[in-house]
Amino acid sequence: MIRPAAPLLVTAYSMVHALGEGREQILDALANGRSGLGAPSPGSLAQPLGFETAVGEVRCELPELPAELVARSTRLARLGLHLVNGLEAPLARARERWRPERIALLLGTSTAGAATTERAYRRFVAEGTFPGAYDFRLQHTYGAVLDVLRALTGAQGPALMVSTACTSGAKPFATARRLMAADVIDAAIVGGIDTLCSLTLLGFHSLQALDRKPCRPFGAGRAGISIGEGGALALVERRGDARVLVEGVGETSDAYHISAPHPEGLGALSAMGAALLQAGVGSDAVDHINAHGTGTRLNDSAEAKAIAALFGTRVPVVSTKGYTGHTLGAAGAIEFAFSALAVEEGWIPPSLGAEPKDEDIAVFVPTVRTEGRFRRVLSNSFAFGGNNVSLLVGAP
């Protein structure tokens, strides 16, 4: 049973990815259809790949952790610090407003500290010992980065890391909504973060799922994904001045295949339907869809079928992965942030890579910047394991 419930109030959010760190820098890239994808920079990966692919790398300088946390310093943790810094003032207000044990930390990641471990493991294989500074518990586990962000934010309520592959960054919004509705918390820091690592790139390459060129979601020539890194955090509160709302979240499973979507997009369809049902609105209330849109032939085809079944061809569908790459465990959070930008700014970016269009994709994919009144935006995330999440982001 899914009951319409009070929407989640998002009072602040921050993001970092291949398009940059600041809102203006990101908006400028989106408005001008400028991708952040490119060749991996020297030294960014533990192992040279031996094949051509584009990545969405965070190229800004990341801050170092404070001295008391430096033993836990990883690229993932430093990305987290960067995002927390972007919420400094609203977090300070939230700490004054709510008791610390009523502020939760609900995050998502798929890789956790794999980027650190793969470098340390190289030494282990070569020399039989790990680097002296390496500590699996402090630098790799899913809980390790939670501890860092708890210390940085002062949140003392329930803390958890969702790891459902590419839906990891979207599901924490649903957890926050439930814990708030159940009166367990008053506020939460939610989102997702992931870093590039060789292991992930080699894994997707082994599945023949990487495009040699920057990914081309919904395009006729699409040939796979481009991997990216980054993250986004949102502050959600029981009361406050909301910038946007999360009005509904649908969470379903395909029960079909561990790494391939249901070909008709049945799980995606049920997730989108559940998000609308939870919000108590019909499909005609949705003005825009930020698609999962990875650029693989199977995903885009299945997702387009599901969208067409529920929305027809009326709603503009954009994949932002042509800008950032597929940021895996961070994608759901970053694409929440892109959805929030659409609601706040009143325009949506061109869907990069969608031209020339695939005639079998029977949804409306705009390839130019589109002005409009985007009061409700649906953001889709789908994952290995057949895991599906759809967030309905709305104007306050």
Added chain:
Amino acid sequence: MSAPSRSPSVAVLGLGLWLPGYPSLGAWRGGAADPSAQKPVGEALGRMHRRRAGPLGRAVADAAAEAMGTAEPGLGSVATVVGSSIGEAATLVSLLDQMWRGTEPMSPADFTVSVHNAASGVLSIATGNRGFTTSIAADHDTPAAALYEGLGLVLTGSGPVLVLCADEGAPEALLTGDEAWTIAAAGVLLGAADSETPHLGHLHLLPAGSDVPSLEPAALERGTVLNPQVGLVDLVLHLAAGRRGAVRLDRGRGRGFVAVIE
């Protein structure tokens, strides 16, 4: 004015367990360990899907099947929360060996089941469950995190929720000596506090750092005590014994969340 810090209550409708030597709660109650029961079977996954599942996925499936029992709505549609501190770490190590030792190319099959949610995904595929599932981690606070997630689902009307916590044996390359643990899995089926289904008790959660007198933890093998999921094992064993009182969910290694059996 904020509400009190204790959570609302939920009912416990079923229990499941998998420990080395004790492949079910029933076996634990029987007393004597079965030395041959060192690997979980994953019967509920069926032959085809069992091949995809590692020890973690099989232990989760065994605990799930026992906790669900014959209760409605069954494994094919119950919401599931799977908690694990390190997930499929053995598969990660295997991939790192493939990557750095260069003896074989990276296996796409290994890669697809290296994700933390492989256990929950395979269970949903094997049982045809198209509903809610999630996979979460919080080191030694994973049992508390999983219970909070389950409680949130029950309290917002999702119906019964199966909370399963498991960690496979710590990979020797990454955690050695005093830190290493052995495989363990436990599960509780939660339902609404006013559920008419026969139940084993009610429970609520207390926040981190709660300083309350706790029930004496069960006597367990050292390898199980070090497993990050031991808190849920303790809770299951206390519930099975009909005890009432507070259960620390981390054996002193986490932030001190407590479940109180009412």
